[in-house]
Amino acid sequence: MNMLQGCRSVFEFEKLNKISEGTYGIVYRARDKKSGEIVALKKVKMNVGRKEDCLEYGFPISSLREINILLSFDHPSIVNVKEVVMDDHDSVYMVMEYMEHDLKWLMESMKQPFSTSEVKCLMLQLLEGVKYLHDNWVLHRDLKTSNLLLNNQGVLKICDFGMSRQYGSPLKPYTSLVVTLWYRAPELLLGAKKYSTAVDMWSVGCIMAELLAKKPLFSGTTEVDQIDKIFKTLGTPTETIWPGLSELPGAKANFAKQPYNLLRKRFPAASFTGSPVLSESGFDLLNRLLTYDPEKRITVDDALNHYWFHEVPLPKSKDFMPTFPPQHARNK
Numbered sequence: 001m002n003m004l005q006g007c008r009s010v011f012e013f014e015k016l017n018k019i020s021e022g023t024y025g026i027v028y029r030a031r032d033k034k035s036g037e038i039v040a041l042k043k044v045k046m047n048v049g050r051k052e053d054c055l056e057y058g059f060p061i062s063s064l065r066e067i068n069i070l071l072s073f074d075h076p077s078i079v080n081v082k083e084v085v086m087d088d089h090d091s092v093y094m095v096m097e098y099m100e101h102d103l104k105w106l107m108e109s110m111k112q113p114f115s116t117s118e119v120k121c122l123m124l125q126l127l128e129g130v131k132y133l134h135d136n137w138v139l140h141r142d143l144k145t146s147n148l149l150l151n152n153q154g155v156l157k158i159c160d161f162g163m164s165r166q167y168g169s170p171l172k173p174y175t176s177l178v179v180t181l182w183y184r185a186p187e188l189l190l191g192a193k194k195y196s197t198a199v200d201m202w203s204v205g206c207i208m209a210e211l212l213a214k215k216p217l218f219s220g221t222t223e224v225d226q227i228d229k230i231f232k233t234l235g236t237p238t239e240t241i242w243p244g245l246s247e248l249p250g251a252k253a254n255f256a257k258q259p260y261n262l263l264r265k266r267f268p269a270a271s272f273t274g275s276p277v278l279s280e281s282g283f284d285l286l287n288r289l290l291t292y293d294p295e296k297r298i299t300v301d302d303a304l305n306h307y308w309f310h311e312v313p314l315p316k317s318k319d320f321m322p323t324f325p326p327q328h329a330r331n332k
């Protein structure tokens with residue numbers, strides 16, 4: 001924690017309002033009293049989770065990971081942590097660039113879903129951020145729409161690195177209790193202890209579907225319900241399409257047999273019912289992101305090079321993305 005010595009005080013910032021309170025932190029909108037700049041301050045909550053997940057004096061290891069990663073990373077699609085500050089009770093705050101919206105709250109307030117060219121603009125920025133992470137051997141492990149920030153310049157940034165971790169080759173056993181249920185890959189739901197970048201790509205698939213439809217793709221209430229919802233839409237996987245499936249701890253459970261992939265029904269090529277329309281190549285990308293076998297699931301490099309981004313309608317330029325009214329408080 002040497003980096004905290006000599007850091008500025010939080011009293012150099014004027015808190016304007018609370019934006020959100022999550023598991024690991026409270027996020028405020030604040031003004032830097034010296035420069036007048038508007039920033040986001042994330043206060044680290046002490047003693048969160050199990051005792052062994054915190055340092056001796058209660059500082060959560062997940063927050064330490066998040067601070068380390070965000071201070072060392074520099075990419076336009078990753079939220080920038082400018083500095084770390086403290087108050088007189090030794091509470092630690094991350095000072096981040098302020099982003100007007102997160103995509104979860106934004107979609108809840110929008111009347112219409114994003115257009116296809118807007119979704120392409122957002123997806124490209126998301127994939128560029130994920131590529132930077134994977135190229136730097138980091139798994140985010142909690143990609144979801146509330147962790148995607150958008151500003152009024154059309155710039156998307158990934159935030160919340162509390163679950164992220166460095167990975168290496170060969171794969172090591174990790175905990176499977178990661179990734180918010182709705183965005184959690186099937187290998188995690190079935191208890192895989194060895195997993196890799198493909199878990200983030202599944203989440204990206206769920207996010208793409210949600211951006212198109214303006215509603216979550218698989219909104220399970222429990223792990224079993226989540227698996228059930230996935231199988232009902234994509235069909236129950238078999239050892240043939242996913243070699244190694246039967247060795248996963250959860251694969252022994254008796255799941256309903258549903259032999260077909262019904263995803264196209266939810267994203268048809270033409271629609272008279274208001275379902276989101278998706279071209280052949282857009283559907284191909286979505287299907288490749290939502291591929292059961294993590295070994296066959298599309299990688300971030302291949303997703304970035306996918307033909308969908310080159311066919312009309314072309315991705316909207318950030319400068320032409322719509323702007324939205326402010327959402328200063330996004331209480332969960």
Ligand SMILES: Nc1ncnc2c1ncn2[C@@H]1O[C@H](COP(=O)(O)OP(=O)(O)OP(=O)(O)O)[C@@H](O)[C@H]1O
Nearest residue numbers: 020022023024025027040096097098099102146160
């Ligand atoms: N830089 C920022 N600018 C504006 N809003 C932000 C910023 N960072 C985070 N937020 C808002 O705060 C919310 C929570 O942030 P974050 O996910 O980092 O906190 P958390 O405590 O780890 O939450 P969770 O319980 O979801 O893990 C985000 O969904 C977003 O609405």
